[in-house]
Amino acid sequence: MKYGALTCVFTLTAGAMLAACGAAAGPSRELVTARQTMKEAQKSEAAEYAPGRLYQARRTLRQAERVHRDAPGSRLERDLAYIAERQSREAMAAGRTAEIEQKTSEAESRYQSNLEAAYQQREMELGATAAALLMQQHQIEQERMARMEAEDQARAAEEAAGKAEGAAAAVSVPIDGPVFFASGQSELLPSGRRRLSDVADALAQEPGRTVVLEGHADASGPAGSNMDLSRARAESARQFLVGRGVPQQSIRVVAKGESEPVATNATPEGRANNRRVEVVSEGAAEQPAKPSPEAEEEPTTPEEE
Numbered sequence: 001m002k003y004g005a006l007t008c009v010f011t012l013t014a015g016a017m018l019a020a021c022g023a024a025a026g027p028s029r030e031l032v033t034a035r036q037t038m039k040e041a042q043k044s045e046a047a048e049y050a051p052g053r054l055y056q057a058r059r060t061l062r063q064a065e066r067v068h069r070d071a072p073g074s075r076l077e078r079d080l081a082y083i084a085e086r087q088s089r090e091a092m093a094a095g096r097t098a099e100i101e102q103k104t105s106e107a108e109s110r111y112q113s114n115l116e117a118a119y120q121q122r123e124m125e126l127g128a129t130a131a132a133l134l135m136q137q138h139q140i141e142q143e144r145m146a147r148m149e150a151e152d153q154a155r156a157a158e159e160a161a162g163k164a165e166g167a168a169a170a171v172s173v174p175i176d177g178p179v180f181f182a183s184g185q186s187e188l189l190p191s192g193r194r195r196l197s198d199v200a201d202a203l204a205q206e207p208g209r210t211v212v213l214e215g216h217a218d219a220s221g222p223a224g225s226n227m228d229l230s231r232a233r234a235e236s237a238r239q240f241l242v243g244r245g246v247p248q249q250s251i252r253v254v255a256k257g258e259s260e261p262v263a264t265n266a267t268p269e270g271r272a273n274n275r276r277v278e279v280v281s282e283g284a285a286e287q288p289a290k291p292s293p294e295a296e297e298e299p300t301t302p303e304e305e
Contacts, residue, residue, distance in 0.1 A: 025072040026072070027068055027073075027077075027081075028072075028073050028077055028078045030077075030078040030079075030081035030082045031065075031081035033081070034061050034064060034081040034082070034085040035061070037084075037085045038084065038085075040088070041088040041091050041092050042054070044091075044095055045098070046091040046094065047095070048095065048099075049094070049098035049102070050095040050098055053090055053091035053094050054091040054095075056087055057084055057088040057091050060080055061088075064081040064084055067080060142269065143268045143269075143272050146268060147272055150272060180192025180233075180237075180277060181275045182275075183218075183220065183271070184220070184221070184229070186229060186232035186235075186236050187236060188237070188240060196240045196241060197244065199211075199241065199279055200240075200241050200245065203241070203246050203250070204245065204246075209282070210281075211241075211251055211252070211279050211280060212253075212254055212279075213234040213237045213238050213254065214234065214256050214277065214278040214279075214280060215229075215231055215232070215233040215234030215253070215256060216230050216233075216256050216257070216260060216261075216274060216277065216278070217229045217233070217256075217275060218261070218265050218270075218272075218274040220265070223257060223258060227258075228255075230256055230257050234253045238253050252282075258274070261274045
């Protein structure tokens with residue numbers, strides 16, 4: 001009886017010692033590593049971008065902690081700790097990947113938005129350019145029609161003047177802008193060359209007649225520039241007439257600038273009519289006086305009488 005009681009006491013004492021030894025055992029190296037990795041994972045991108053993987057790693061680590069309390073240093077503790085540590089690292093990797101993918105997607109979205117905005121801006125600019133070109137073409141067409149109308153009117157006036165007899169010596173023959181000059185130009189147009197050819201032919205019929213070439217401009221630019229342009233237009237007409245055989249001394253050039261418009265400068269048609277050169281006939285040039293027959297007779301001498 002005594003022997004059995006002693007055996008029971010010894011067994012209890014040994015169990016208590018073993019339990020005390022187990023309670024004093026520290027965590028395994030794998031568990032320490034898993035705890036540290038979990039701290040890193042909780043501070044990493046995994047907390048935001050891979051919460052599901054991080055939760056799984058946390059569950060596995062809790063299982064390892066429970067095993068450590070019951071069987072510290074056991075193989076099961078080390079295995080669970082190793083798995084938890086690997087799961088934490090996978091969660092961190094997944095978090096970094098998800099963050100990169102999200103930022104890449106955001107960058108692509110911003111790029112696409114910027115691209116669409118640039119495309120829309122380009123479309124608006126092209127639309128504005130097309131509208132400006134259309135307006136310019138419309139204005140050019142208006143000026144072309146105005147030139148044609150002015151040429152028809154000038155041609156009709158010229159034909160009527162050719163049929164009239166006994167015209168006054170100072171009749172103005174208009175050579176207007178739409179017929180002979182484009183906007184801002186001083187070069188003669190083909191219609192202007194034809195008109196000046198007729199003028200040269202008319203002057204050839206009256207060798208002694210002189211003409212004044214009056215250059216005019218519209219009011220599109222500065223007054224000084226328009227004065228220079230009107231002079232250049234009149235000079236172009238003078239050079240053409242000289243080239244057709246009209247004596248230089250029979251031609252006088254006058255620049256009027258924008259001072260004498262024949263129409264409003266507010267419309268393309270009016271400006272076209274104001275871009276002109278007017279040829280004004282001044283009449284026959286004065287001829288040297290011939291001596292009278294009496295003046296030509298020599299005085300008689302006494303010997304001849």
